[in-house]
Amino acid sequence: MKRMNLFLVVILSLSFSLSSCSIQTGVMSDNRFVIDLIVKMNQGDYWNTLRSGAEAAAKEFNVKLQFRAPNYEDDISGQIELVNQSIQNGPDAVILAASDYMGLAQVTDRIAYHNIPIISIDSEVGSARVKTYVGTNNYEAGQLAAKRMIELIHESGQIAVMNFVQAAKNASQREEGFQDYVARFPNVRVVDIQYSQSNQRNAEEITRNWLAQYPSLDGIVALNAESSIGVGREIQRSGKGGKVKVIAFDSPPETMGLLQDGVVQALILQNPFNNGYLAVKNAVDIIEGRNVPERMDTGIKLIDLDNMLWPENQKLLIPFVK
Known part of the structure; x- marks a missing residue:
């Protein structure tokens, strides 16, 4: 019975990971906030889950979310180019998971120079202009x-x-x-x-x-x-x-x-769904002039065969299931 339950967990997680890849932000009216989410890689279960959390928040807070990412996590120059494109488009906020702590620092400062608030997610960047960090300790x-x-x-x-x-x-x-x-x-x-x-x-x-x-x-x-x-x-x-x-x-x-x-x-x-959700929520708060914490630790949990099927842990393994 335990093994059957576990296979159900795996199958459900896979199906939701695949569905999250196909989610697209809907057409928004022009007066809604535009937030760019720039992460390290456009594939993988972790990034798909983080994106889904961000999209859930975007829907809740009536935001237009634009997802951007290079094909590979070590494509630092590709991520810098995506940030430069974002600056040209002038969103209301940028959420950035930096692939290179110092390599993205200068372009992150450029975001702030254009009066665009920056939220760091997943991995910090070497810029003092970041408003808040959301992610794992x-x-x-x-x-x-x-x-x-x-x-x-x-x-x-x-x-x-x-x-x-x-x-x-x-x-x-x-x-x-x-x-x-x-x-x-x-x-x-x-x-x-x-x-x-x-x-x-x-x-x-x-x-x-x-x-x-x-x-x-x-x-x-x-x-x-x-x-x-x-x-x-x-x-x-x-x-x-x-x-x-x-x-x-x-x-x-x-x-x-x-x-x-x-x-x-x-x-x-980790908790990538919450990372994405809270980053968008914080971005909206900053745009609207509300204070946000300097750091927001979304927590970690050790999972093994002994505790994998506990209900609270299945929520972490499959964040889409209530």
């Missing part, structure tokens, strides 16, 4: 991933870290939190840290090389959704599921299936 997320991995390997062993885009602030914050926690345990060694560029195939290849280079490897921590999928696939393909422990981020259907199969031992869940 990424340092704490890295610490939580480290804590569970240390428990799984009984405070002794070799682990590797699959990060994503080195210049992204959330990537560096997760890595810093992870490293700071692991440093407390002298018998745990981090053998390598690599960057997948949020590319599943890159993550697969890096994992394959790790398994060959470090035959005694005890665990891998993958710090975002695309990296997690790649790591999980290669661990499953190699037949080392359960032997090499895996901590993953986020909850694409494939990763949830790997958790079910014992290839992944735990997921660090």
Whole structure:
């Protein structure tokens, strides 16, 4: 019964992820606020869910939402160009998930120069002109991933870290939190840290090389959704599921299936739907002259087979279900 329920969770999550890709902002009257949402990548379960949250808020607050993103998360120049296009169009606010903390700083300052308020989402940007940040406490997320991995390997062993885009602030914050926690345990060694560029195939290849280079490897921590999928696939393909422990981020259907199969031992869940929703809500508040908090932490949760089917956790795994 538990397995059937879990497959229902996976199927529902997949169907909603697919439907979120096809959602389009409706035709709005000219007097409505226009908000540009510029994220790191135009594909992937995490970004689709974040977009759906933003669209839900746009509908509720009568806003025209314009979604913009490059094809790949490491396309920094492509994201800068999208921001420049947004500035030319003159929206009422810009919500930005910066792929590069410093690389997007100058163009973010340009947004503010044109008197367009900026809301940072998911990953911060190196500009003092940002009005508010909405998203995960990424340092704490890295610490939580480290804590569970240390428990799984009984405070002794070799682990590797699959990060994503080195210049992204959330990537560096997760890595810093992870490293700071692991440093407390002298018998745990981090053998390598690599960057997948949020590319599943890159993550697969890096994992394959790790398994060959470090035959005694005890665990891998993958710090975002695309990296997690790649790591999980290669661990499953190699037949080392359960032997090499895996901590993953986020909850694409494939990763949830790997958790079910014992290839992944735990997921660090963010709340992308709430991130998108609250970013749009904050943008509307700023446009209308209301104060907003400087930072809004949308929380994290560790999910494993023991708590995956709890009702409150299914709401995180499938935010579209009330």
